[in-house]
Amino acid sequence: MHDKRYALVIDSRKCINCKACVVACRAENQVPLGASRDWIGEEHRGTWPRLLAAFQPEQCHHCVNPSCVRVCPTGASYQRDDGVVLIKEEDCIGCRYCMIACPYNARFFREDKGVVEKCTFCAHRVDRGESPACVETCPSKVRVFGNLADPAGKLQQLLATRQFHVMKPQTGNDPQIYYLL
C-alpha cells in the first residue's frame, strides 16, 4: 500500500445545506456558473410536524478503481499514487466517455474549453499541505479530509469508532468518500 491515500469522511448529519462548500470550490477553482464540482443532495420526507430534511454533500469519490480512468481512451483521466483522480486537460479530447462511466455523475463538460472537468480534491492546495477549499470553508465541520493510509490519522480514528456507508458500492469502484451514519 502507498504511504498516502487521500479520502474524505463526511458527517452528513451536521450539514445545514448552506452551500458554502459549493461557493468555496467555485471561487478556488474558477468553476463556471451552470456547473459544479460539488453539490448537496437533498431528501425531504413526511409532513409537519413529523418530517425529515437530510442533506448529503457529493462530489467525485476519487475511487480506488475509477471506471472513468479505465474507459478514458487517451489516458487524460488518471489516478495519482495518493489516490487522487485527475484530468490532464491537454490530453482530454472531450469524448465524454468518462462522464457516462461515472456512477456518481461527478463530471461535467466545459463547453468553453471542450474538456471534461471535476473535483480535484484541490490537489494544488493539498500538495502545499493545505486542505481542500470545501473542507476548509465548511462552517459546521461536516467534512474531514485526510490520509487514510495513516493508521493513527483522524480518518482511521473516525472510521474505527463510527458506522459509515459509501455510495453505490455495487459498481466495484471502491469509492473513497465515507458517509458517517
Added chain:
Amino acid sequence: MPKIEWGILIVNYLFLGGLSAGIYFIAALATYLQEKDETAYARIARYGAMMAPWPVALGSLLLIFDLGNWWRFYKLFVHFRWQSPMSIGSWLLLLFTALTLVNFWAWLPEERRTALVARLRLPRWLDRDLAGSRRLLAAAGFPLSVGVAIYTGVLLGAVQARPFWNTNLVAQMFLFSALSTGCGVLILALSLNRKRLDATQLRFLYTLDICLITLEFFIVLPYLLHGELSVEAVRNSLALILGGPYTLVFWLLFMGTGLLVPLAIEVWEIAPALGSGAPLHHNRRLAALAAVLVVCGGYLLRYIFVYAGQLSSFSR
C-alpha cells in the same frame, strides 16, 4: 437523473460503423465462397466492396466532430489503452477503414481505376490489378469487420455504471444487428437493379439475413429475461423499455417493424425454394421494403440503447 451526453451523432456513428462492418462481412463471405474456382456471389462481393468504405468513413467524421476538441482526435492514436473499449475501437476503426478502401480498389473495374488515378493525379503505382488478392482481403476482413461491429456494443456494455448496458448480450446484439443491416443494404442494392434479379444471390442474402435476424431475436429475448431476473437496478433500467418512455419504439418499431416484419417477408420470399425448388417469389417491392425495415430496425436499436442506457443508473 443523469444527463444525455451522447446524442444523435453517436447513434448515427454506431449505426454507420456497424453498417459498413456488416456490408463488408457479407461481401467478404460472398467473395470467399467459391464455385468452380470462381467467386460464387460476385455481384454481392462487388456491390459490397463498392459500398463498404463510405458509411464508416462518414461515421468516423461524425465521431470526430462530436468531440469537445475535435482537432485533438489524433491523441486517440498516440496512446493505446487496452482497458478502454474506445481506444481499442479507434484502432480497429482505423485498420478496418483502410482495409475497406484497399478492397474497394481491388474490386474497381480496370477502366474506372485508371480513369480515377488520372483524374485525381494519384501516383501511377496505384493503378495496379489487385483482383488476385480479393480472397485474402476478404479473409482479413472477417476478424476486422466482426471486431468493429462488436466493439460498438462493447463500448456501451463495458460501462458498469449503466445497468441497461452492462451485460455482454449488448455486444452480441449489436454484432448481429450490424451484420443484418449490412445484409439489408445489399438486398436493397440487388433488388433495385432493374435489369435483372439474380435469384441465387438474393437467396443467399435472404438465407443469411433470416439467420442473422433469428440470432438477434434470440439475443434480445434473453437480454430481457436475464434483466428481469437480475438485481433491482437492472430491472429498474429495463422499465425504460417495459412500460417507460422507450416502450413503444422498442416493441412496435424495433421488435415489430424492424425485426419480425422483415423476417416474415424474407421467409415468404424464399418459401417457394424450400419445397419445390422454385426460385423465389421475386417481389421487388417487398424485398426493398424488408431491406429498408431491417436497416431502420438497426438504427432504432442503437437509438434506444444509446438514450435509454444513459438514463439508467444505480439509485443508491
